[in-house]
Amino acid sequence: MHFLWRSLWAAIWLCASAMTASANDVKLTSRDGAIQIEGTLLTYDGEFYRVETIYGPLTLDGQGVTCDGPGCPDLNAFVANIRLSGADRMADVLIPAMIQAFAMRKGLSVTREVTNDRQSTFELKDSERVQARFELSSGTTAEGYADLIAEEADIALVLREPRSAEIAMARSAASGDLLKGRRARVVALDGVVAITAPSQQLRSISLEQMAAALSGSVKRWSDIGGADIPIIRHLPKPESGLLETFEDRVLRPNAASLAEGATHHEFLEDLADAVAGDTFAIGLTTLSEIGNAIPLQVAGSCGFETNATLSALRSEDYPLTLPLMLYTPARRLPLIAREFLDFTQDPAADLVIRRAGFVDQAITKTRFDDQGDRLAHAISQAGPEVTLDDLQAMVEALRDRDRLSTTFRFTGGTRLDVQSQENIIRLARAIETGAFNDQDLLLAGFSDGDGPAEPNLTLSLKRAKTVLRLLKEAAPDADFKRLKLRTDAFGEALPMACDDTDWGRAINRRVEVWVK
Amino acid sequence: MSRILTGAALAAWFGIVSPTHADGIAAAITPPRPNVLLPSPELPHDVDETLVTFTSAIAPFAEYQDPVTEIVARQANISNFGTACGSSLTITPNPDAMLNVRVSAPCLPYDVVRIEHENLAFTQPMPLTGELSFLLPALDEYAELKAVLSDGTVLNAAAHVPDAQNFARVALQWSGADPGELVAKAPKVLDGQVFHLGQSLDTSGAVLQVFSSRISDSATSGVVRLSMQAAVTANNCEAGHAARVHRTVPGEPTSTYDLTLKGPGCGAVGERLELKNILRDLKLAGNQGG
Numbered sequence: 001m002h003f004l005w006r007s008l009w010a011a012i013w014l015c016a017s018a019m020t021a022s023a024n025d026v027k028l029t030s031r032d033g034a035i036q037i038e039g040t041l042l043t044y045d046g047e048f049y050r051v052e053t054i055y056g057p058l059t060l061d062g063q064g065v066t067c068d069g070p071g072c073p074d075l076n077a078f079v080a081n082i083r084l085s086g087a088d089r090m091a092d093v094l095i096p097a098m099i100q101a102f103a104m105r106k107g108l109s110v111t112r113e114v115t116n117d118r119q120s121t122f123e124l125k126d127s128e129r130v131q132a133r134f135e136l137s138s139g140t141t142a143e144g145y146a147d148l149i150a151e152e153a154d155i156a157l158v159l160r161e162p163r164s165a166e167i168a169m170a171r172s173a174a175s176g177d178l179l180k181g182r183r184a185r186v187v188a189l190d191g192v193v194a195i196t197a198p199s200q201q202l203r204s205i206s207l208e209q210m211a212a213a214l215s216g217s218v219k220r221w222s223d224i225g226g227a228d229i230p231i232i233r234h235l236p237k238p239e240s241g242l243l244e245t246f247e248d249r250v251l252r253p254n255a256a257s258l259a260e261g262a263t264h265h266e267f268l269e270d271l272a273d274a275v276a277g278d279t280f281a282i283g284l285t286t287l288s289e290i291g292n293a294i295p296l297q298v299a300g301s302c303g304f305e306t307n308a309t310l311s312a313l314r315s316e317d318y319p320l321t322l323p324l325m326l327y328t329p330a331r332r333l334p335l336i337a338r339e340f341l342d343f344t345q346d347p348a349a350d351l352v353i354r355r356a357g358f359v360d361q362a363i364t365k366t367r368f369d370d371q372g373d374r375l376a377h378a379i380s381q382a383g384p385e386v387t388l389d390d391l392q393a394m395v396e397a398l399r400d401r402d403r404l405s406t407t408f409r410f411t412g413g414t415r416l417d418v419q420s421q422e423n424i425i426r427l428a429r430a431i432e433t434g435a436f437n438d439q440d441l442l443l444a445g446f447s448d449g450d451g452p453a454e455p456n457l458t459l460s461l462k463r464a465k466t467v468l469r470l471l472k473e474a475a476p477d478a479d480f481k482r483l484k485l486r487t488d489a490f491g492e493a494l495p496m497a498c499d500d501t502d503w504g505r506a507i508n509r510r511v512e513v514w515v516k
Numbered sequence: 517m518s519r520i521l522t523g524a525a526l527a528a529w530f531g532i533v534s535p536t537h538a539d540g541i542a543a544a545i546t547p548p549r550p551n552v553l554l555p556s557p558e559l560p561h562d563v564d565e566t567l568v569t570f571t572s573a574i575a576p577f578a579e580y581q582d583p584v585t586e587i588v589a590r591q592a593n594i595s596n597f598g599t600a601c602g603s604s605l606t607i608t609p610n611p612d613a614m615l616n617v618r619v620s621a622p623c624l625p626y627d628v629v630r631i632e633h634e635n636l637a638f639t640q641p642m643p644l645t646g647e648l649s650f651l652l653p654a655l656d657e658y659a660e661l662k663a664v665l666s667d668g669t670v671l672n673a674a675a676h677v678p679d680a681q682n683f684a685r686v687a688l689q690w691s692g693a694d695p696g697e698l699v700a701k702a703p704k705v706l707d708g709q710v711f712h713l714g715q716s717l718d719t720s721g722a723v724l725q726v727f728s729s730r731i732s733d734s735a736t737s738g739v740v741r742l743s744m745q746a747a748v749t750a751n752n753c754e755a756g757h758a759a760r761v762h763r764t765v766p767g768e769p770t771s772t773y774d775l776t777l778k779g780p781g782c783g784a785v786g787e788r789l790e791l792k793n794i795l796r797d798l799k800l801a802g803n804q805g806g
Contacts, residue, residue, distance in 0.1 A: 273741070
């Protein structure tokens, strides 16, 4: 305990000295004495100095220089300090579980020091000393980006990509372009769901009805196909990434906006509890935090229904998949932080993610036989555009194969969404490690049913070829002679959702991976 | 001396046991002695019952003892109740994966015993008799228990509790004075219970709270909200709390981790500290939920 206080004081002193020192407090001299750089020490990560100089912030390898001045760190007692800030959806359960598992893997013991519900510090210790501190602040996605831009966080926990205002702010704050390079790592997946009490009879609504009910534009359950009782709305707090995502993806496309009168909850746990006990209530939450309430199925007008299940979220077949991401800055992070980031992408972390109640991105298979619903739909929609020959050709190509959970979806044209970019890397890594050696991978392109069938078929083939190219780029070490990897396209032949809505068409524009 | 004694013994023998010999009747026709002890004769009803009533309501042992007599008693290895001083720990499995724990240390009344189970501990003062008995929810199928007595004696015991794998249990150990509590909220369909164990009177003490719920065969599933609450007192406003969490849930690896809760400062004395997001909620799924 005594040691802890002392180290805490040391940390406070270090912070204070770093902030208050306006004059040059370090002088870094190269080993041969030829180059000298003076400035204010911003950070030392155990390997690299980061110094604010008259030339702007510079990063210098600690091995090549000697440090003089009051700001020089104690090189032997370096403790990596990693600050994570952002969405409480990630900070409350997922990240603590990940830090615990990461520490266990490295053979370090963990003590969590709790200041309050929002602030915790995880201290990772070996038998001798503290190796690293992970400071975790739980708030909102917007706070995560703001802290990252202000250099008050090293890793932001976010539920969406940065908005244009945030990108502009990052540019003016000289913390670099937030979109440059691969900065977002999808750690896990969650689903945005509407929930009701178990006593509510209505179990399935369309996305448009969900928008109407949650925004407050309809007032009674009978307006969306339920009993004649009022709708009581429970929503997350306004600036949370979850509500923003819902506004971006559901309300705006339906030209709806949130009306006053809903109860906004600070914690999703409270929201779920409030909804679970009230038949009149509808709530917006995530699949990982439905508590004792029940999620509503999302139905399309043409008869498709999707459940937010593990496999539907993994393959993005559910329209409201919520990727949970770690966003890193353009600057260099301490070694242990980089190891932690690598760990979050490791298959070993998948189990941790699942146990924490989230959906991991492991590559799993479903059999062709389980695609009965989709096939039935395809047959019922067949006509002049999709002929019996087309369907037979597709069944012939896919019949003896399994579908991988990895699916690629496009934000428009041939640009992949965040989760699909992650999927490219996952699948490339699996190919590199030989997981698909002696197997036959078919990248099957599909399109929505908008417009004539012929251009759609061309477009779906183009998408499949794009994925093939990206895969080959992402797997430079793979031996492509040891597996078959080819593309095929079926146009609008096998829809997964109704084509009469934007979200339905977005789900239908995809490249699936089939293996045998 | 020895002759007189032998004579007396013989006299007693003949006088009590063998009236037949005294009468000169042959031993052959003596009825065989019963193999089992005969029941004690019933006492006549007019026996004065006041004879067996203890009048002393105040136990004399609670009074101040002269240190010399205590030392004499200890040397003789005799407790205040006249029993042997030897200490012992026994555990026996009870229904619902509970352990019936008995700590016997007759010569250490009022002293604090520290019970350790699965890297968790709590302290409990021994009662006057030096015999402590309580029920403890088993946190492992192969339960091992350690009792550390105030004189340094360490007692160990183990028991096999096969039923333990049917229970989800989250244990929270608080160390130091003025411990907080584990709060569990769950829908009525999930049967759950919080057990409070131990007393913590000073900084060396610890208490243990265990939430326990049976994983039933039915399709009942739900979420149990677990949170921590503690009153801010003069003892913990600066130092805060040290706590340890142990989760044992079927289908999940057992995990233990340490928490330190920062004191909110002594300006907050009298307030309650509530932490909702530190303990992971317990998701209980029936067989259907998977």
